[in-house]
Amino acid sequence: MKVVVDMDKCQNHGQCVFAAPDVFRLDDGAQLVHVSHPDDALRDDVEEAADVCPMQAILIEGSEP
Amino acid sequence: MTARVVVAGASLGGLRAAERLRAAGWTGAITVVGDEPHMPYNRPPLSKEVLAGSAPFESLAFTPRASAADVRWRLGTRITAARLNERVLTLDGGEELAFDGLVVATGLRARRLRCAGPSGPGSGRHTLRTLADARALRSRLTRPGTRLVVVGAGFIGCEVAATAVGLGVARVTVVDTEPLPMLRPLGELLARALLHRHERRGVRFALGAGVAGFRGDTRITGVALSDGRVLDADVVVEAVGARPNTEWLEGNGLDLTDGVLTDGHLRAGGLAHVVAVGDVARFPNARYDSVPRRVEHWSIPGDAAKCAASTLLAGLAGHPPPPAPFTPLPTFWSDQHDFRLQSFGTPELGTGDIRVLHGDPAGDVVVGHHSGGHLVGVVSLGNPAASAAAARHRARLLSQPSLLPQGAAP
Ligand SMILES: Cc1cc2nc3c(=O)[nH]c(=O)nc-3n(C[C@H](O)[C@H](O)[C@H](O)COP(=O)(O)OP(=O)(O)OC[C@H]3O[C@@H](n4cnc5c(N)ncnc54)[C@H](O)[C@@H]3O)c2cc1C
Numbered sequence: 070m071k072v073v074v075d076m077d078k079c080q081n082h083g084q085c086v087f088a089a090p091d092v093f094r095l096d097d098g099a100q101l102v103h104v105s106h107p108d109d110a111l112r113d114d115v116e117e118a119a120d121v122c123p124m125q126a127i128l129i130e131g132s133e134p
Numbered sequence: 135m136t137a138r139v140v141v142a143g144a145s146l147g148g149l150r151a152a153e154r155l156r157a158a159g160w161t162g163a164i165t166v167v168g169d170e171p172h173m174p175y176n177r178p179p180l181s182k183e184v185l186a187g188s189a190p191f192e193s194l195a196f197t198p199r200a201s202a203a204d205v206r207w208r209l210g211t212r213i214t215a216a217r218l219n220e221r222v223l224t225l226d227g228g229e230e231l232a233f234d235g236l237v238v239a240t241g242l243r244a245r246r247l248r249c250a251g252p253s254g255p256g257s258g259r260h261t262l263r264t265l266a267d268a269r270a271l272r273s274r275l276t277r278p279g280t281r282l283v284v285v286g287a288g289f290i291g292c293e294v295a296a297t298a299v300g301l302g303v304a305r306v307t308v309v310d311t312e313p314l315p316m317l318r319p320l321g322e323l324l325a326r327a328l329l330h331r332h333e334r335r336g337v338r339f340a341l342g343a344g345v346a347g348f349r350g351d352t353r354i355t356g357v358a359l360s361d362g363r364v365l366d367a368d369v370v371v372e373a374v375g376a377r378p379n380t381e382w383l384e385g386n387g388l389d390l391t392d393g394v395l396t397d398g399h400l401r402a403g404g405l406a407h408v409v410a411v412g413d414v415a416r417f418p419n420a421r422y423d424s425v426p427r428r429v430e431h432w433s434i435p436g437d438a439a440k441c442a443a444s445t446l447l448a449g450l451a452g453h454p455p456p457p458a459p460f461t462p463l464p465t466f467w468s469d470q471h472d473f474r475l476q477s478f479g480t481p482e483l484g485t486g487d488i489r490v491l492h493g494d495p496a497g498d499v500v501v502g503h504h505s506g507g508h509l510v511g512v513v514s515l516g517n518p519a520a521s522a523a524a525a526r527h528r529a530r531l532l533s534q535p536s537l538l539p540q541g542a543a544p
Pocket residue numbers: 142143144145146147148167168169170177178179180181211212213214239240241242243262263264290379382411412413414429430431432433435465466467468469
């Protein structure tokens with residue numbers, strides 16, 4: 070699974086961090102950083118993160134299990 | 135014929151409900167009926183990026199999950215009536231649509247002022263709820279020299295004012311009967327800080343006065359206030375709250391006083407086959423107390439859809455709902471000018487006891503709202519770091535005891 074964040078859309082709301090803390094976090098400057106190839110076991114969390122992004126900036130690439 | 139769930143309303147709540155029904159294992163048909171001509175789209179940018187012209191209208195559509203690929207979308211179709219016991223809906227063309235289970239997700243529509251003066255298309259009076267509204271308003275705000283009056287200093291009114299100043303609108307004035315903007319959700323300390331920030335960036339306020347009437351023949355020329363002042367205006371935005379879209383449910387014995395009253399599992403009227411989600415649902419949240427409330431926050435439709443889908447599927451199978459009731463932690467944000475308001479929890483329940491947790495109101499600040507000594511809401515005002523600081527209190531908010539008196543049934 071590949072996670073792509075459209076950084077033009079992202080406004081560092083951090084909602085994805087609550088949904089998938091293993092994949093997304095805010096750095097010391099409150100900017101979003103993420104793991105781009107997380108383990109497939111985290112798919113549910115990542116889909117949740119994509120859903121709760123107010124800017125809908127998170128895209129998941131790679132076929133569904 | 136296979137069993138069918140109909141979802142009424144094709145916006146965030148309707149989309150998430152369809153997706154969550156599939157995720158919860160529903161293999162029957164799903165039809166989503168919505169009266170707007172568009173697939174579900176994101177509303178928050180309407181008062182911000184879309185109005186400012188920095189996000190194209192096309193970028194607003196949600197991308198449905200693959201699991202929802204076989205959902206039938208009936209767009210541009212209004213539901214006019216429902217017979218819940220017979221499990222039949224009436225559509226605007228007169229067609230009847232049968233269902234086994236129903237999800238109510240018809241949301242809200244903007245409230246309008248009832249005042250003398252020009253009204254209707256071309257009058258200069260606007261509301262902001264839909265894509266069509268945002269398009270119409272933007273085309274008016276980009277005319278040089280425009281004077282804008284925003285009626286209502288709630289979050290949409292404040293956002294529109296901020297965006298308009300950013301667009302270079304000649305004069306922007308916000309009117310409200312309250313003495314401060316966003317006073318009810320924020321409390322006095324932050325509401326005052328918000329007022330100063332807006333004023334420093336050029337927004338004017340006419341507070342403590344209502345609208346007595348609009349001036350002009352066919353087009354608005356001014357807004358008359360209850361204290362005698364008259365504000366010149368070419369464009370008026372009525373941001374005075376919203377009304378639940380529930381007329382189509384009348385005659386079924388539901389409590390529709392303010393949205394659809396549900397139980398703690400989002401079931402409407404005690405029916406096992408009808409649930410409600412999103413802005414239209416008035417539900418008790420045992421995290422706080424037993425008072426049912428509507429919550430007009432973007433985070434709620436998604437959270438509610440999860441709970442409502444399992445409640446509905448249990449109901450359709452003749453089982454009681456899953457034991458855990460719906461107890462979301464509401465979260466809300468509002469972007470205005472170059473700052474963000476971020477809220478977690480239910481701050482309006484704790485405006486009597488507000489403490490600064492971080493920073494100070496002149497700069498980036500995080501405050502805690504308390505009730506009975508317990509933290510019930512955290513609100514920040516400032517840059518993204520302030521929002522991140524507010525978020526660090528989220529775990530504490532999640533672990534607070536309920537505000538219900540000891541021993542009271544939830
Ligand atoms: C301009 C604006 C800015 C916002 N900004 C923020 C923000 O910054 N932060 C935040 O937390 N929240 C914000 N919100 C709130 C957020 O957008 C809502 O909470 C969310 O849209 C609610 O989704 P919903 O699906 O419950 O209802 P809605 O989005 O209202 O959707 C209901 C749908 O049902 C349709 N419908 C109604 N009646 C019928 C009928 N009889 N038949 C068929 N279809 C029907 C409606 O046309 C609509 O498409 C904002 C809202 C607006 C309007």
